[in-house]
Amino acid sequence: MQDSASNSKMANQVRPTPVVNDLCFVIKKNQRILMNSKHVDNHRETDDMSDLTSPSRNPKSPTKGSKRHKMSPFKVTLLDSSVYEGEIEKHSRAQGLMDMVCEHLNLLEKDYFGLSYLDADTQKNWLDPSKEIKKQMRNTLWHFAFSVKFYPPDPSQLTEDITRYYLCLQLRDDMLSGRLPCSFVTHALLGSYAVQAELGDYDLDEHGSDYVSDFHFAPNQTRELEERVMELHRNYKGMTPAEAEINFLENAKKLSMYGVDLHHAKDSEGIDIMLGVCANGLLIYRDRLRINRFAWPKILKISYKRSNFYIKIRPGEYEQFESTIGFKLPNHRAAKKLWKVCIEHHTFFR
Template identity: 45%
Template sequence: MGSEVKSNDELKEICKENVKKNNVQEAKVTFLDATQHSFFIKKRATGGELFNEVVSYIHLNEKEYFSLSFGDNTGTQLWLCNDKRISKQLKGEPWIFNFRVKFYPVDPTTLNDDLTRYQMCLQIRSDIYSGKISATFATYALLGSYIVQSEFGDYSVSPEYDSFLRNIHLAPVLSDALLDKVQSLHKQHKGQSPADADLQYLENAKKLSLYGISTTLAKDSKGNAVAFGIGAHGIHIYQDRIRIYRFIWQNIIKIAYKRNIFTIKLRRGELEKNETNISFKFADYETAKRAWKFAVENHTFFRLIRPDEKPRKGFLHWGSGKFSYQGRTQFQSKMASQMFGNSAPNIQRSQSARFSCKSDGNGAFFNLLPMLEIYIESENFLLIKSISHNTSHFIEFNLQRLNFL
């Protein structure tokens, strides 16, 4: 007697039942190309366990620049902490996540992999289309021309081309004049490969005033509404999208929050004889705390060779609780990329295309790469220690060419 063929609905019910029995939770992740995928992980899993599954799925090696976010019950997007259980962070909310760029490198063209650069392009495109980053008409057109070259290829007179041009997200407002300018510039990119088009896109996008800046509404000491921005270089303050203050990490002694007040302690400058405290008021305690944690993470990621092993008194704390960023820094990520060359999978560059699941196996290697302890021994030499392998190596580098802040 032959086996009974089950319907899709029956198969779904069986899968759901197996999930319950095995104490497994479905986590839905939306990627930067708008595709979605479900991951089934243990209900007691940490954010890092899910994140590793996600980057393994798309074969992303330079994963340190990215993270997962989720919406709380107010609709606010929060970053998923890799070292904490997911269930304790979501507190009953659906396991629905967005894969996003968390740390924007100052020069994204120096990223090692084509796939990483493509993901960065997708994030910036989203930032521009949503209005988070504004640009001039000329810049919208130039960036749009590189998007079309990357995803469509060379210019061609065809209904498919016209349809593609009108349906792709080039700017918050799409006009006939902008489409005509994009088309005119696109003709000049004939023969340019998708990877080269991505590089040109990043080369121009990194010059935008709000590139890589995450902003939160706040008020200054006089009660004026400002946008409090955090990025690779430091803390930026904006009014009407115009930057009025820039506090670079090198000039900041400490940052702190108390209730909903965020305080920046600055070093003595040429004009100020004494150290200066500048305060900003956020909507509530939680917003101030999130801004402080994100500033700590950006400072550690972009400025330090490696994160501190444990929270200590100093820049990270000023009566604001215990917290420190424990992932790889940009320095460690770049070192790993430059020491261990790798090739990314083929990239399907289309608005609706899903990521290629082909792999050459190198993605798994990066996930297993042992943590490195790195010490500057002299101007041109680094001592690199592998914690898990208990080995040490002296490697010669020109530190000025590693593109760190």
């Protein structure tokens, strides 16, 4: 009996009162709320960090390790004398800029064209498309000219009208600058096709009597030449601009200096000559007359050393040994430039 009473008394002492039960429930509930609140806060911290690190939401705070590319402005003078301006990544290769220009011009047959610049000696140099622009430019200003680099021997094989159009513009510039010399008759003929391509059929009411004076075909253009151009132009009624450009190119390609890139040099006897690079090979001129021609298949090797330029010639039908011909260029840079132009033409037209 004493044991039972004792046990009952102890049980009464241990059993929690209702107030204590309520207090325990509140504590546990608050603990759960705190845990859930902490869990939510953790998610909020993660979301907040995402907002800070996401470049799409906050572009002013780039991710760790990102690098902003430095841009360089450029200007490219096009064949119609307009200027294409923009910016390109500072370490871009020249091919990237060439692609931008051709896309701007909607030009697909871009292999015939290139970008050139003038060096400190005002000598024309071609950008190497495989190299970075900044490594080729000694001048801090990136000013270039877009022009024809490889003149097609047969322009009729060009597939795009726009390509023929730009080739015509280049040849008109060559004629005007004197790089493509031609006779009075040829100047008039090519000029008349150029006018037909630009203006269409002759219209007395629209064109008047001196409309041709707005065009420039020759270095020293005369009134006599302009009158002859107008006479020919009046006969082209019904000729489309595309047909006029084809006729222009078919006559221009027959000229002896069509597509010839000239370089000053001296022969083995110290006589001044000009070396011409074109689609067919290497040409030698003296006093504006061609005195020799080496076709690309006949040339075995092209090299230079210091200011000397060499070509190794394949033996002829009645010759036993190869022969090497040397030329003296103004300096080392001129020799290297000629060597590179020859290599590029040989590779393109072989």
